[in-house]
Every structure is written in C-alpha cells, then in structure tokens.
Amino acid sequence: MENKPNVPTAAATDDVMLEVQELCKYFPVKTGIFNAKDTFVKAVDKVSFKIRRGKTLGLVGESGCGKTTAGRTIIKLYKPTSGRIIFDGKDITDYSQKQMEPIRREMQMIFQDPYASLNPRMTVGDIIGESIDIHKIMKGPQRKERIEYLLRKVGLNKEHINRYPHEFSGGQRQRIGIARALAVEPKLIVCDEPISALDVSIQAQIINMLEELQEELGLTYLFIAHDLSMVKHISDDIGVMYLGQLVEVGEATNVYDTPMHPYTKALLSAVPIPDPETTRKHQRIVLQGELPSPINPPSGCHFRTRCPHAMEICAKEQPLLLEVKGTGRDVACHLFRDQQDYAKNNKEEV
Known part of the structure; x- marks a missing residue:
C-alpha cells in the first residue's frame, strides 16, 4: 500500500x-x-x-x-x-x-x-x-x-x-x-x-x-x-x-x-522569441550602466541610474510598492505615482 x-x-x-x-x-x-x-x-x-x-x-x-x-x-x-x-x-x-x-x-x-x-x-x-x-x-x-x-x-x-x-x-x-x-x-x-x-x-x-x-x-x-x-x-x-x-x-x-515597471520591460524584452519574423520586429531594451553595489545603492529609487525614464524625484524619494488603480498590479515606480494612494500610505508610515 x-x-x-x-x-x-x-x-x-x-x-x-x-x-x-x-x-x-x-x-x-x-x-x-x-x-x-x-x-x-x-x-x-x-x-x-x-x-x-x-x-x-x-x-x-x-x-x-x-x-x-x-x-x-x-x-x-x-x-x-x-x-x-x-x-x-x-x-x-x-x-x-x-x-x-x-x-x-x-x-x-x-x-x-x-x-x-x-x-x-x-x-x-x-x-x-x-x-x-x-x-x-x-x-x-x-x-x-x-x-x-x-x-x-x-x-x-x-x-x-x-x-x-x-x-x-x-x-x-x-x-x-x-x-x-x-x-x-x-x-x-x-x-x-x-x-x-x-x-x-x-x-x-x-x-x-x-x-x-x-x-x-x-x-x-x-x-x-x-x-x-x-x-x-x-x-x-x-x-x-x-x-x-x-x-x-x-x-x-x-x-x-503588459509589464509596467521599466525594469520589468527590460527583462522581458531580453526573452528569446522562436519566430524569426517576430524577432526582427522586436525591440530589445538595453539597460545602460553597471548594476549598483548593494553595499552602497543609489539614493531614492535603486533603479534610477539605469532607468531611461528617471526623473528628479527618483533621486530624492524611494518609490513605494503600491497597487496601481484598476490594474491589480503592485508597482514601485514614480511614473505611476498619480495612480497610487501615496498620500494615504505616507501618512500611515508616519
């Protein structure tokens, strides 16, 4: 048995x-x-x-x-x-x-x-x-x-x-x-x-x-x-x-x-596609710069030194991992700040 x-x-x-x-x-x-x-x-x-x-x-x-x-x-x-x-x-x-x-x-x-x-x-x-x-x-x-x-x-x-x-x-x-x-x-x-x-x-x-x-x-x-x-x-x-x-x-x-974070988009763009025709039309996102040291990560958003969409706020404030309204997705990126409950979460942290 x-x-x-x-x-x-x-x-x-x-x-x-x-x-x-x-x-x-x-x-x-x-x-x-x-x-x-x-x-x-x-x-x-x-x-x-x-x-x-x-x-x-x-x-x-x-x-x-x-x-x-x-x-x-x-x-x-x-x-x-x-x-x-x-x-x-x-x-x-x-x-x-x-x-x-x-x-x-x-x-x-x-x-x-x-x-x-x-x-x-x-x-x-x-x-x-x-x-x-x-x-x-x-x-x-x-x-x-x-x-x-x-x-x-x-x-x-x-x-x-x-x-x-x-x-x-x-x-x-x-x-x-x-x-x-x-x-x-x-x-x-x-x-x-x-x-x-x-x-x-x-x-x-x-x-x-x-x-x-x-x-x-x-x-x-x-x-x-x-x-x-x-x-x-x-x-x-x-x-x-x-x-x-x-x-x-x-x-x-x-x-x-539908990847939302710039890093997720870059990762997925590197996935090989078996169809040669689709591969020729596919645009790969190549990140610039080296991976920062985890001993001394960049201020604010850790990804900002390699991100093509980096803004001034990215260097000053670390983005919170919050749900983007209507997507069911949690994203840590200032690009979606207006679609997240930042005010509520910052108040709760204080």
Whole structure:
C-alpha cells in the first residue's frame, strides 16, 4: 500500500499559505582602513508578498538581486534582520531552532545544483530517507515503501534505491532532490532555480513534473528563477526583484503581456522569441550602466541610474510598492505615482 501525502481540501485553496512582510536580510561587511568600518550588504530589503495555498509565486530578476537569499531567509536557513514571516497562519519570524523543527517538515527546499546538493557518500535511499528518520515519520518496511513510492513519483525506479548520486545524470539527480523534498509531506516548497543547471531538453520535463506534483499533492511553490519563459509557464503570480527590492508584483499573464515597471520591460524584452519574423520586429531594451553595489545603492529609487525614464524625484524619494488603480498590479515606480494612494500610505508610515 502506498503512503500518499495528505492533500489540502479544495475549500482551503484560497487561503494564504505564506505572507512575507517588510522582510530584510543584511549581511555585515568590514570596509575602510584596517577593516574598521561596519557596513551592510542589503541582500533583501523590505520585501513583501503573499502566496496563496496551492499556487505558485515566481520570483525573478538578474543575478545578485537577492532572490535566493529571500528564499533561504523565508525557510529560516538565514536569520531575518527584520520583518515578518507568516507561514500557514503562524508568525515564525522569531522561532528558535527547536520551535522550527516541526515547521521544517512543512517547508522544504529544492536546491539549484543537483551535483552539490546530494551527499556523494550516501545512497539514494539514505538521501531520501534521512529527513524521514529525523522527523521520525516511519521506519522499517514502511520507510522503504515510502522511499520507493517517492522514486516512482519523480520518474525513477525502485531499483535505484541502493545506487549513489554519481551514477545518475543531472536531471535524475534533480529528481532525487525533489523526492527528498517530498519525503516529509511538505506544504510549501522553495524551488531555488531547480532547472538552471540542467540541459534545455530536461528542463521542460522537470517543470511539467513539478506542476503535476503540485496538482496532485496540493503543494505551494515559491519558484525562484531567471528563465522568464519557464517562470511564466509554472507561475500563477510573479514578483520582479531588483537590487534586493520588489519592483513589480502581479498575475503572471498580466505581467508578461503588459509589464509596467521599466525594469520589468527590460527583462522581458531580453526573452528569446522562436519566430524569426517576430524577432526582427522586436525591440530589445538595453539597460545602460553597471548594476549598483548593494553595499552602497543609489539614493531614492535603486533603479534610477539605469532607468531611461528617471526623473528628479527618483533621486530624492524611494518609490513605494503600491497597487496601481484598476490594474491589480503592485508597482514601485514614480511614473505611476498619480495612480497610487501615496498620500494615504505616507501618512500611515508616519
């Protein structure tokens, strides 16, 4: 008999599984003569979003924008500097390591590198069964049955249970990583660029499998990636990050069809188009200048030094991530200031 995870009821799918409020993660660094001056890398800076139960939020942005750090902070691999993390109705921001033990069963992560994330000295059965043992879910024949069930679920065979990671391809190793994440019946899985290290021919297979698992097991995903076409395929909502901050959040199709923030427009213009005729007519937006340092970001809007629409106010005041009226989209840009409730929000902050 197969040990199938509990699936949330249909009535619960509209609930919020994860809510992040003003989340910050700063890393201290030493600068100056003799490293005497303390400063901080603001890897994640006042990030707020929600993920609905059974849905997927895609988090995108160029390398170094803070996507992975946000994911690791949410599942408490990094201690938050400030802000709140509310998971399944529980504020886990200040949970101790002991308090996090039962929560870790419900929050799992699929890591980016399938070669480095698996212990080469452990068999596949031990890799998948390790978390089962830690959380004391089952043992003996039931444990083995559970591992075999998970292997089948991710497209592998039960005969693989006694093999070692070096005997598998990259795609197969990532399937093992997914099986490991599923072993303890999680509610939320943080997918940290799970396909970026794989061949293009394998990427679609992994994405399709993740979608099937989500539908069958009622999983909630935070999907971190830089491949915008794949993010659109798997995500219900999309958040765009730049230099540690969210600049646009909205329903996936709307963000792709009508991007509003200048940075989102630039990102989407770089997505390859398979049709040569359309490609010739397509105008790519090339951003000027280098990505600023997260240690010393520009004043006001962090994107202003590369933005073709930068105004005087952009250097003086940091735009708030607010809903643009009539769009259902949250955007952090002064171009839409007249369509946002700035006066109300500034008053609330004071």
